[in-house]
Amino acid sequence: MTTLFKTITGFYLKEDYVERTDPEFIAYTEEMQTPANQEYWEPLRDVELGPTALSELQLLSTKASAQKIDEFRQICRKFYITLASQIMLRFPFNDPQVKIMGKFSFIDPYFLKSTRNITDIATVLQIDVEAVHSEFKAVRMIVKVANNYQDDVSGFWKKILKFEDNEYPFLSTIVERIMVYPHSSATVKRIFSSINLNKTKTRNRLSVEMLAGLLHSKKLGTNLDDVNYEPMIKLMNSENMY
Numbered sequence: 001m002t003t004l005f006k007t008i009t010g011f012y013l014k015e016d017y018v019e020r021t022d023p024e025f026i027a028y029t030e031e032m033q034t035p036a037n038q039e040y041w042e043p044l045r046d047v048e049l050g051p052t053a054l055s056e057l058q059l060l061s062t063k064a065s066a067q068k069i070d071e072f073r074q075i076c077r078k079f080y081i082t083l084a085s086q087i088m089l090r091f092p093f094n095d096p097q098v099k100i101m102g103k104f105s106f107i108d109p110y111f112l113k114s115t116r117n118i119t120d121i122a123t124v125l126q127i128d129v130e131a132v133h134s135e136f137k138a139v140r141m142i143v144k145v146a147n148n149y150q151d152d153v154s155g156f157w158k159k160i161l162k163f164e165d166n167e168y169p170f171l172s173t174i175v176e177r178i179m180v181y182p183h184s185s186a187t188v189k190r191i192f193s194s195i196n197l198n199k200t201k202t203r204n205r206l207s208v209e210m211l212a213g214l215l216h217s218k219k220l221g222t223n224l225d226d227v228n229y230e231p232m233i234k235l236m237n238s239e240n241m242y
Contacts, residue, residue, distance in 0.1 A: 006023065011047065011080045012048065107157065
């Protein structure tokens, strides 16, 4: 989400300013403009419009007045500002929890090598910081020495965390907690949809524990192959009780 926010604000703000500034400190609305940051706003003529729109404007330049073209550019800039404002409304980048989530990239082996430490994450999750630091350094060194991990995120950590004698118990706790985070809004919607299907009008008093059990059972069932269930009525009429 940080990348999306910076991409949108980069359409009407100076690119180098956007790249070096944390999202919560970017002056992305006109109300945030001050003499100190006004220089970071692109001139109206340099607002990103896309190649198709630029081509059309060039064709219209002989027919439309400069004022009308500027009005169009202002509308586009206001649209970008609205997009950035809506993202900031839903993803408060200055929130400590959101900041920590931005550091989860280390679980990708590609980014793990360039990650210095994950003590901030260990602190928030209340896991032994010293132990996590030592285990993370060891795993980071394994990746650096091997330098040829081609697995995806799940495959990589499955290998690392299956080392003999459970060598990285504290790090494994962090990774497992991160891996259960929904990775997209569609995933979240599917989970809530399942909850709504289970918690019907006649079952509206289901406890959280029961709902969790039903969701786990459903997930487990989708991973089973070649499972045949005999009709219940057949078992009820069977002479064989067990």
